[in-house]
Amino acid sequence: MKNTLYKGEELNYKKLEIDPYIPPPNLVKAVQLAQILQRPLLVKGEPGCGKSKLAEAVAAELHKENFRKYFFEWNIKSTSKALEGLYYINNLQRLSDANIEKEAGRDLQIKLPRNSKGQFKSSGNYIELGQLGKAFVMTYEEGLTQQPVVLIDEIDKADIDFPNDLLLEMDRMEFTIPEAKDLEGGPVTIKAKTDFKPLFIITSNDEKPLPAAFLRRCLFHYIDFSEIDLNGIVKARYPSLETTFVEKAVGKFKEWRKKIEDTGTGNKNISTGELLDWIKVVNFYSNGDNDVALEGADGRPSYEQALLKDVESIKVFTAKKTQPA
Amino acid sequence: MIKDTLLYDLFEELKNSQKTNGPGLEEYYLFLDLIESNKYPLRSFNDLAFVLETIWLKSYQYRDQFRSLLEERRNALRDIADKVGKQVTGIEETKKNNKDDKNKTDAPNEPQLTDLQPKTEVDDKTKDGTQIKKDDDNNAGVVNDPEKENGKDEQFGDTGFSLNKEQRTKGEIINFESIKEKVVPLLSIPYVFSNDYLPVKSRHLQQAWRQLKSKQDGDNSDEINFSETIKAITDKGYFSDFRFDKEKNNQLNLFVFLDQSETMIAVEEFGEELVRAAIESNLHPNTDPWFFYKVPQKNEAGDYLLTNKDGTDSLALNKVFSKLSKKDIVVLIYSDAGTFINDWDEERIDQTTEFINHLFKTTSYVVWVNPAPQDRWPGTNSAGIYEVSNIPMYECTRNGIDNAIAGLKGKLTISQL
Numbered sequence A: 001m002k003n004t005l006y007k008g009e010e011l012n013y014k015k016l017e018i019d020p021y022i023p024p025p026n027l028v029k030a031v032q033l034a035q036i037l038q039r040p041l042l043v044k045g046e047p048g049c050g051k052s053k054l055a056e057a058v059a060a061e062l063h064k065e066n067f068r069k070y071f072f073e074w075n076i077k078s079t080s081k082a083l084e085g086l087y088y089i090n091n092l093q094r095l096s097d098a099n100i101e102k103e104a105g106r107d108l109q110i111k112l113p114r115n116s117k118g119q120f121k122s123s124g125n126y127i128e129l130g131q132l133g134k135a136f137v138m139t140y141e142e143g144l145t146q147q148p149v150v151l152i153d154e155i156d157k158a159d160i161d162f163p164n165d166l167l168l169e170m171d172r173m174e175f176t177i178p179e180a181k182d183l184e185g186g187p188v189t190i191k192a193k194t195d196f197k198p199l200f201i202i203t204s205n206d207e208k209p210l211p212a213a214f215l216r217r218c219l220f221h222y223i224d225f226s227e228i229d230l231n232g233i234v235k236a237r238y239p240s241l242e243t244t245f246v247e248k249a250v251g252k253f254k255e256w257r258k259k260i261e262d263t264g265t266g267n268k269n270i271s272t273g274e275l276l277d278w279i280k281v282v283n284f285y286s287n288g289d290n291d292v293a294l295e296g297a298d299g300r301p302s303y304e305q306a307l308l309k310d311v312e313s314i315k316v317f318t319a320k321k322t323q324p325a
Numbered sequence B: 001m002i003k004d005t006l007l008y009d010l011f012e013e014l015k016n017s018q019k020t021n022g023p024g025l026e027e028y029y030l031f032l033d034l035i036e037s038n039k040y041p042l043r044s045f046n047d048l049a050f051v052l053e054t055i056w057l058k059s060y061q062y063r064d065q066f067r068s069l070l071e072e073r074r075n076a077l078r079d080i081a082d083k084v085g086k087q088v089t090g091i092e093e094t095k096k097n098n099k100d101d102k103n104k105t106d107a108p109n110e111p112q113l114t115d116l117q118p119k120t121e122v123d124d125k126t127k128d129g130t131q132i133k134k135d136d137d138n139n140a141g142v143v144n145d146p147e148k149e150n151g152k153d154e155q156f157g158d159t160g161f162s163l164n165k166e167q168r169t170k171g172e173i174i175n176f177e178s179i180k181e182k183v184v185p186l187l188s189i190p191y192v193f194s195n196d197y198l199p200v201k202s203r204h205l206q207q208a209w210r211q212l213k214s215k216q217d218g219d220n221s222d223e224i225n226f227s228e229t230i231k232a233i234t235d236k237g238y239f240s241d242f243r244f245d246k247e248k249n250n251q252l253n254l255f256v257f258l259d260q261s262e263t264m265i266a267v268e269e270f271g272e273e274l275v276r277a278a279i280e281s282n283l284h285p286n287t288d289p290w291f292f293y294k295v296p297q298k299n300e301a302g303d304y305l306l307t308n309k310d311g312t313d314s315l316a317l318n319k320v321f322s323k324l325s326k327k328d329i330v331v332l333i334y335s336d337a338g339t340f341i342n343d344w345d346e347e348r349i350d351q352t353t354e355f356i357n358h359l360f361k362t363t364s365y366v367v368w369v370n371p372a373p374q375d376r377w378p379g380t381n382s383a384g385i386y387e388v389s390n391i392p393m394y395e396c397t398r399n400g401i402d403n404a405i406a407g408l409k410g411k412l413t414i415s416q417l
Helices: A025-037 A051-070 A082-086 A091-100 A131-138 A167-172 A212-216 A230-237 A243-263 A272-286 A311-318 B005-017 B025-037 B045-056 B060-072 B074-087 B095-102 B165-169 B176-180 B202-209 B226-236 B262-280 B317-321 B346-362 B381-389 B398-408
Strands: A041-044 A071-075 A087-089 A127-129 A149-153 A174-181 A187-191 A199-204 A219-222 B131-133 B142-144 B215-224 B244-250 B253-259 B289-292 B304-307 B314-316 B329-334 B365-370 B393-395
Touching: A025 A041, A025 A051, A025 A199, A025 A219, A025 B025, A025 B045, A041 A051, A051 A071, A051 A149, A051 A199, A071 A131, A082 A087, A082 A131, A082 A167, A087 A174, A091 B226, A127 A131, A127 A174, A131 A149, A131 A174, A131 A187, A167 A174, A219 B045, A230 A243, A230 A272, A243 A272, A243 A311, B005 B025, B005 B045, B005 B060, B005 B074, B025 B045, B045 B060, B045 B074, B060 B074, B202 B262, B202 B398, B253 B262, B262 B289, B262 B329, B304 B317, B314 B317, B317 B346, B329 B346, B329 B398, B346 B365, B346 B381, B365 B381, B365 B398, B381 B393, B393 B398
Parallel strands: A041 A199, A041 A219, A071 A149, A149 A199, B253 B289, B253 B329, B329 B365, B365 B393
Antiparallel strands: A087 A127, A174 A187, B131 B142, B215 B244, B289 B304, B304 B314
């Protein structure tokens, strides 16, 4: 089966209804390696550098207009359990049916049916597969030429045991559902196609360490903010803006970013998201005037509310140079 | 060719450089698989270095070290890339990559890890964000990491307590003049003790402590187990009673012993933070810090005595341990053993070793967290204690704390000596 490698191409974002995404060349290479080696790609980088949007962009490039069907997004929360990604059993419905409809002869067993090709469907009697399960099943879809893409977003938000609970499933790309049977009463094992596994992109903000055993199963890439083509991103997002204005604004943004990095005491620096918001605001109030002042006489950014999100960053632009006594 | 000793040696070195989080043999073979697949272009040192970093590097923390090891072997790796690159044909690459490759010429003017190095954000004059450094050590061609150029993360050393290893080796001192130039935000109070002063933050300590558990089912909790309850209903066909989750009790008893000697004054707060974090992790709510001065003293009955912070209460070890099961007792010792003043005191080493041996006999696991930087240990009491007692000893870093707690679980870790 031919599987095209991700190239980071420019897409028709409007038609796809996604935000423009311009990946740094090294990130493209890392995705290609993950595709070739069929390994999950663990992506880290500071907030706002485009970790989470990567998977959507990869899916969009590989699957074009129908990409939503082949893109499985699992946003992790502090309460997330590994099992949620595999399958969900509707216990309350079953309880209700057990009390009310038992005598009516309703089948109370948890069953997952197969399709005409003998492959499991993604939902059944009191059961629905999670994002991972759906992606595994999807690999058998007739005519599928590109890998489904799975995003496990911010894995470090979950409990420390969470990544360990997924080791086997990620390794073998299969899992068994002990509570369920197929329609013939046989066991239910959900498995991805051996030679056509989904592409896993996992993001982490590094708030918690990930276990060594989990890391061993992943390829690792750190997105350096300095590698990001900010001019390109702004132009892609706001194509009507003049190039000179964009370059001037991005130049100022980089200068401020460095200033915060050098003199700030907070743990948050301004990032791509803030840049896009800020440029939108500046452009809105300037009515397209390219010579609009981007900063005040005191060096503070214009419309700083869109840019500076914490007190420590604001202090960088308000503090006078004084020495402690 | 691929099973070249050089490649394997490099793998071993890169693996060891990442301590316990390094790649396994599987990753070594994964790289070989990539070569065999003939699907990815490995035509230059940069290509090869990028692939090795993506497959073998597991933490951003070790990236600079990883890159310098690759850089040291530039010529040999380029030879490998030359051989491997010829096997790969018909690769479809991105326009950007092709554009990059046009500029690539292997020796002698090959760019230095250009694809790997981040660009400086403000100064676009340096095309690749890297500069060729020709310093006093004749390191012609060594890449200057822009982050290091900016002094980022370097000023206060690896552990947060001191200069880093390189600075110490070169005999560099902190340039206080440059610090004076820095803007001090008006509303900040410069010397308040905060989480940022700790080499490992509280939040991470709590996460680490949460890994130290040996849970056993206790009595029924108040939590209804819906799955089991509903399963029972569907099995019986009617509701009879609720099924409850079992309480999970942590069986481990954690003891943290903190050194109160003079050399610990600057770093003693971290010891107490270790205990606070253990309590706040909810898994070790009964952990109290117990203190000693240089070495725990024996009483007349031959039992070791530790005290509370003010010395108004004491803990006799055997008396406490005898009430507990040996397998459920774990001990963490936090002390520099006099390393901060380069102390070599054989009497202290002997007494400490005797104390540690006593702990080995009466507890399940004992580890030592040393606030002094690792490269200060040789030639001091720390090295002496380790060599004689073989106690696992770890530096006060994120990795060191993780390893120490893994050691308390009985897992094999690489002790840092």
